[in-house]
Amino acid sequence: MKDDYVNNEEQLQTEAAELVLRDLIDCLLAEGLFDAAHPQLLPASEWPPALGTLPQGTLVWQWTLAAAPLDRVVVPVVRGIAQPVQCAPGIPAQAWRIAAQDEPAALDPAGLVRLLIAHAPDSFIRDNEQGAAMFLDWIEDSVRQTAWSLAHAVDTATVLEGSAAAAFRTLEQCASLRDRPFHPVAKAKKGFDRADYHAYMAEFGREVPLRWVAVRADSVACGNGVDDPRETRPERFLLDDGERQALHAEMAARGIGASHVALPVHPWQLAHVLPKMLPAELADGTCVPLDFAHGGFVPTSSVRSLAPVSSSHHHLKLPLGIHSLGASRYLPAIKMINGQRSESLLRRALALDPVLTQRVFLCDETKWWAYLPEQATLFDEGPRHLAAMVRSYPHALTQDAECRLVPMAALGVPLAPRDTHFFDAWLRQRRLPAEPGPVLALLRELCEVFFDINLRMFRLGLLAEVHGQNAVLVWRAGRATGLLLRDHDSLRVHVPWLERQGLADPEYQLKPGHANTLYHATPEDLLFYLQTLAIQVNVRAIFETAEARYGVAASQAWAMLRDVLEQAIERIDFGSEARAMLRDRLFDAPEWPLKLLVRPMIERAAGPGSMPFGKSVTSNPFQAAPAHHATPPEDSAAAA
Numbered sequence: 001m002k003d004d005y006v007n008n009e010e011q012l013q014t015e016a017a018e019l020v021l022r023d024l025i026d027c028l029l030a031e032g033l034f035d036a037a038h039p040q041l042l043p044a045s046e047w048p049p050a051l052g053t054l055p056q057g058t059l060v061w062q063w064t065l066a067a068a069p070l071d072r073v074v075v076p077v078v079r080g081i082a083q084p085v086q087c088a089p090g091i092p093a094q095a096w097r098i099a100a101q102d103e104p105a106a107l108d109p110a111g112l113v114r115l116l117i118a119h120a121p122d123s124f125i126r127d128n129e130q131g132a133a134m135f136l137d138w139i140e141d142s143v144r145q146t147a148w149s150l151a152h153a154v155d156t157a158t159v160l161e162g163s164a165a166a167a168f169r170t171l172e173q174c175a176s177l178r179d180r181p182f183h184p185v186a187k188a189k190k191g192f193d194r195a196d197y198h199a200y201m202a203e204f205g206r207e208v209p210l211r212w213v214a215v216r217a218d219s220v221a222c223g224n225g226v227d228d229p230r231e232t233r234p235e236r237f238l239l240d241d242g243e244r245q246a247l248h249a250e251m252a253a254r255g256i257g258a259s260h261v262a263l264p265v266h267p268w269q270l271a272h273v274l275p276k277m278l279p280a281e282l283a284d285g286t287c288v289p290l291d292f293a294h295g296g297f298v299p300t301s302s303v304r305s306l307a308p309v310s311s312s313h314h315h316l317k318l319p320l321g322i323h324s325l326g327a328s329r330y331l332p333a334i335k336m337i338n339g340q341r342s343e344s345l346l347r348r349a350l351a352l353d354p355v356l357t358q359r360v361f362l363c364d365e366t367k368w369w370a371y372l373p374e375q376a377t378l379f380d381e382g383p384r385h386l387a388a389m390v391r392s393y394p395h396a397l398t399q400d401a402e403c404r405l406v407p408m409a410a411l412g413v414p415l416a417p418r419d420t421h422f423f424d425a426w427l428r429q430r431r432l433p434a435e436p437g438p439v440l441a442l443l444r445e446l447c448e449v450f451f452d453i454n455l456r457m458f459r460l461g462l463l464a465e466v467h468g469q470n471a472v473l474v475w476r477a478g479r480a481t482g483l484l485l486r487d488h489d490s491l492r493v494h495v496p497w498l499e500r501q502g503l504a505d506p507e508y509q510l511k512p513g514h515a516n517t518l519y520h521a522t523p524e525d526l527l528f529y530l531q532t533l534a535i536q537v538n539v540r541a542i543f544e545t546a547e548a549r550y551g552v553a554a555s556q557a558w559a560m561l562r563d564v565l566e567q568a569i570e571r572i573d574f575g576s577e578a579r580a581m582l583r584d585r586l587f588d589a590p591e592w593p594l595k596l597l598v599r600p601m602i603e604r605a606a607g608p609g610s611m612p613f614g615k616s617v618t619s620n621p622f623q624a625a626p627a628h629h630a631t632p633p634e635d636s637a638a639a640a
Contacts, residue, residue: 008151009147012147012151013143013144013147015147015150016144016146016147016149017108017109017143018092018093019093019146020109020139020142020143020146020184020185020187021093021094021107021108021109021112022087022093023182023183023184023186024109024113024139024184025075025086025087025093025095025112026083026086026087026182027182027183027184027597027598028116028598029061029077029083029084029085029086030083030084030086030594030618031594031596031597031598031599031616033116033121033124033598033599034063034116034121035121035122036121036122037063037064037119037121039062039064040061040062040064041060041062041077041085042059042060042061042062043059043060044056044059044060044076046060046062047074047076048074048096048104050103050104051096051104054076054088054091055088055090055091057078058076058077058078058088058091059076059077059079059085060074060075060076061074061075061077061085062074065097065099065115065119069099069100070098070099070100071097071098071099071100072097072098072099073095073096073097073098073107073112073115074095074096074098075087075093075094075095075096076091076094080624081554081555081558081619081621081624082536082540082618082619082621083594083618083619084619089544089547089548090548094106095107095112097111097115108143109139109140109184110136110139110140110143113132113135113136113139114136116132117132124599124602125602128602128603128605130605131601131602131604131605132602134601134602134605135185135598135601135602138185138188138190138326139185141185141188141190142184142185142186142188145187145188145189145192145197146187148194148197148198148201149176149177149187149201149203152173152177152203154170154173154177154205154419155170156174156415156420156421156425157420159171159404159420159422159425160425160428160429163311163401164397164399164400164401164403164405165307165308165310165311165398167404168405169298169300169307171404171405171406172202172300172301172307172407172410173202173203173205173301174407174409174410174413174415174422175300175301175407175410175413175468175469176201176202176299176300176301176303177203178409178412178413178414178541179301179324179409179469180467180469180537181409181412181537181538181540181541182537182541182597183325183597184597184598185325185326185601186325188324189201189303189322189323189324190322190323190324191268191272191321191322191323192268192322196268200266200268200299200303201299201303202299202300202301202303205298206298206299207295207296207297207298207309208266208295208297208298208299208306209267209293209294209295210265210266210267210293210294210295210296210297210306210316211264211265211266211267211270211289211290211292211293212262212263212264212265212289212292212293213262213263213265213270213274213287213288213289213290213386214251214254214256214260214261214262214263214287214288214290215260215261215262215286215287215288215371215386216259216260216285216286217229217230217259217260217261218374219286219371219372219373219374220261220263220369220370220371221333221369221370221371221372222368222369222370223337223340223366223368223369224340224344224366225364225366225367225368226366226367226368226369229261229369230258230261232367233261233369234261234262234263234264234388234390235247235262237312237314237390237392238264238296238297238308238314238316238390239294243292246292247262247290250290250291250292251290254288254290256285256288262290262292263371263386263387263388264316264318264388265289265318265386265388266318266319266320267293268320268321269318269319269320269321269385272321273319273321274287274289274386277321277381277382277385277386278385278386281371281373286373287371287386295309296308296309296310297309297316300315301409301469302317303320303322303329304317304320304329304331305317305318305391306318311398313392313393313394313398313399314390314391314392314393315363315390315392315393316388316390316391317331317388317389317391318331318387318388318389319331319384319385319386319387321385325611325612326600326601326604326611326612327611327612330384330385331370331384331387331389332370332379332383333370333372333378333383333387334378334379334511335489336365336370336387336489337509338489338506338508338518339365339487339488339489340365340366340488341506341507341508342488342489342490342491342506342508343362343364343365343366343488345491345493345498345503345504345506346362346462346464346485346491347362348503349457349462349498349503350362352460352502352503355452355453355456356456356457358482359474359481359482359483360453360457360482360483360485361394361396361397361474361482361483361484361485362394362485362486363392363393363394363485363488364391364392365389365486365487365488367390367392368387368388368389368390369388370383370386370387370388371386371387378509379511391486393405393484394484397474397484400476402476402477403475403476404475405472405473405474405475406422406472406473406474407468407469407470407471408450408468408471408472408473408538408542409467409468409469409538409541410422410468411423411446411468411542411545412538412540412541412542412544412545413541413545414544414545414549417549421545421549423439423442423546423549423550426442426475426478427439427442430442430478434550435551436550436551436552436553436556439546439550439552440546440552440556440560443542443543443546443552443557443560444560444564445479445480446473446480446542447539447560447564448480448564448568449473449480449481449483450473450480450483450539451534451561451568452568452571453482453483454530454534455530455565455568455572455582456572458523458526458527458530459497459572459573459574459578460498460501460503461494461495461496461497461499461500461501461503462491462492462493462494462498462526463491463493463526463529463530464485464488464490464491464492465485465486465487465488465490465491466529466530466538467533467534467537468537468538468541468542470485470486470487470490471483471485471534471538472485490517490518491506491518492518492519492520492526492529493505493506493518493519493520493526494520494522494523494525494526515613517613524581527581527582527585528593528595531585531586531592531593532593532594532595533595535561535621536592536594536595536618536621537595539561543557543558543561558621558622562587562622565586565587566583566587569583569586586622587620589620590620590623591617591618591619591620592617592618592619592621593616593617593618594615594616594617595615596613596614596616597612599614599616600612600613600614
């Protein structure tokens, strides 16, 4: 049995390394980390015979480390659509170092990064040695923790048969399996050891034993949905009657029932972060950890957001001082203040378009409480680690037995063949075969809803969170019918277009000297997020999953998307100048923007703040994919 366990661990590590290596290679190629070394693209005949043969259409990417004697790295690649060159699909991602007469040596992700550091093609790595070393550490963690996730036991078989709430929890588990698509360190959660990872990651489905900390009421800031923190408290939305009585009894026994407000706290946060960040407050009684604890909530794909195991529509978002994607997951009051301003703007904007009124749903994110003492600023470090938001999902969706809330990230996860993908369930519900034609038609239906909504919002001068973790497809009785939006603190705006619609500047509060990703001076800057997060990340992941699982050709999927976008741009009431700009930037421009991942992470060396951010350019996917105006076949989903 021990040998079987060891062998299984080794197999999971091998599988995890291949998954991380694919994303790593694609990122390094897209971001030009090797460009100064002038790598070559060679025909498949140049692939070393000892390594087998490559599928038709595959090329050999070669990075020459030394010319004499020859020392090189080779990778099987193809010319891509979303980026010029990418790892060859359909075969395991692989990189080999071949030095002189030595046998080829396989490179794992860490091995490839070590080579990049040792043989830096230009000064970028040398100028950022600390960041490069940190990135190597992240890569090693990513492989290790990805392997832990591969041992999950997510049961997707009854995603349409159970309750809507149960289906949502399952789909959040699926989304967590990949986290942020195409990011080589997406699964690394710095701060979690193995036990923490299994206890607090969504794919393991364990209830989180929430703790509570009582905070002096005069040091608590609250959201617009809280009339008075002494009266409208978190336990009203999160606990049952018996639990509330137990909480209140302990506070009364401690003599703080009238003076303090109890805030839920993640157990990891209480053990590892609050003692470091708020030692004085814990010592002087401003913050009092309580003995009361309870379950009833499980992690979602964002880790710090928790879903109830009951049918309640109240979810919970908490600060969690781990590092993920190079950023700390704190929850400052300023983010929630900006979020409720965004939500107010969204509600006014949606009312201007009858299609948006019918198709877009918003979570209520105005009920929040944050530790914010009188002498503190909105940007102080300590208080941002003690806060709580109750995120309330719309009753109209959570109580609808035919409705499923589908995080779009769950659709871009390549599950094992034995597992039921949501597309499998969708096809069965529509009585369609699991074949490329019907799947392409479902993809079209999804894209029509998603981009019609987002382009209508873009016309008004705003763009909500469009990456797969926060964009939630509203699926009802077998049809994609709308979108549910959450995490409103990332609503991006172009104020001149807002004002043209009679909408006011939300007046976000921004930290001086820090990057602004909310206000955008031009429509083109706002469009950047539709091109990158919505298309290059969210939809591309879904397309690649459809190709791997159902054989949907990537060229057909991208051609379909072009057709969907062209029709939406023509149908929606854009002005002539805006319509021309969209056509130029989406279809005619030779290049598209690219949201950088690795370079900013190395440059910042895990400094404070949100996910490291940078911009570059890549290929226009619609220049690579042929135009396509075909109507879905009669036996497709369109006819079902």
